[in-house]
Amino acid sequence: SQQGEEDPQALSIQEGENATMNCSYKTSINNLQWYRQNSGRGLVHLILIRSNEREKHSGRLRVTLDTSKKSSSLLITASRAADTASYFCATGLGFGNEKLTFGTGTRLTIIP
């Protein structure tokens, strides 16, 4: 079964609005990462947050991590049409286990 469950499954917002996606996971992790996928192509890494971090920023992206609730959120501010894509969280266990386990994904549509 998938490690991460994301919600919402799909999200449509107007350009310029903020988009928030959530990810929940089941086991202790070393880090959590967010990826973007455009139209079924390869994934692009967005941001990584480690288990001892609570918040991280990168440009218009803000990620939070709450290890007590086993959840993370990705906020995209001032959305653009080019942000239309699927977004996946992925968890890494570390400790010599390098595999990533991907969540179910959120399909984000930005309406111009």
Added chain:
Amino acid sequence: SAVISQKPSRDICQRGTSLTIQCQVDSQVTMMFWYRQQPGQSLTLIATANQGSEATYESGFVIDKFPISRPNLTFSTLTVSNMSPEDSSIYLCSVQTGLRNTEAFFGQGTRLTVV
């Protein structure tokens, strides 16, 4: 970072045949992974491709169905054998260039349709 060239980008295959997907990386990497993404779904790890030894398969995936080669630190192949329509998916090659779950880099994927 790493740049990955994956080919073919797409193919339509007859059931019962096999397809080999190639993944070429522009630098030597330790960790290479193969994923499957069924239509509208998330990524599922098929196996970890180990250089110089057999691949490590995840539960539900077997070597006879998905043989993998890793002849060196920059190249790997995944074969989808004896295909059926249920194998229609996007297959993705991924690498990680460091230890402890650094970011993963992905090829553009192979969109496979089995008819």
